[in-house]
């Protein structure tokens with residue numbers, strides 16, 4: 021999953037519960053847009069209006085309304101006095117098709133009894149241990165484990181194709197006015213530099229309609 025923040029330098033006082041005031045930073049007007057690459061020809065996109073401003077609640081709403089899968093999303097961050105992150109993480113629990121009302125009620129109950137996920141992570145719990153604490157050890161069976169990593173599928177080639185897609189006039193302007201171009205990935209902040217020669221190559225591609 022990748023996301024980006026347009027204005028990352030936001031700092032507010034803690035909210036009434038003594039927590040980071042995410043709602044105030046995110047706001048309660050706007051839309052949550054999700055773009056999914058399912059390996060098909062086109063991306064799957066879904067949008068819901070922001071209802072909460074608290075990210076986990078809005079994701080819950082998105083999954084329930086747009087994807088129609090009853091879901092529980094928990095997110096938490098503990099911040100040190102110097103604003104570095106002490107602990108952060110979360111989980112998503114979704115019910116399988118055909119889950120009984122009994123299961124859903126039990127889930128809701130367990131989730132409302134659970135302490136904040138940021139505390140669980142701060143205590144050093146592994147993802148497996150968090151699930152066992154939330155759902156009850158006897159209710160969990162691990163089917164598979166996948167590694168997570170900070171990585172992005174952007175590349176210079178992808179950005180180059182995007183520049184070609186802008187069309188001849190835009191590219192010519194970049195060559196004449198800036199003598200090159202710089203593109204920064206919204207998701208990982210990687211910067212890609214394109215020289216005048218790169219752009220002249222793109223211009224040829226755009227002209228030939230490639």
Ligand SMILES: [Zn+2]
Pocket residue numbers: 172173174205206207208209210
């Ligand atoms: Zn990237």
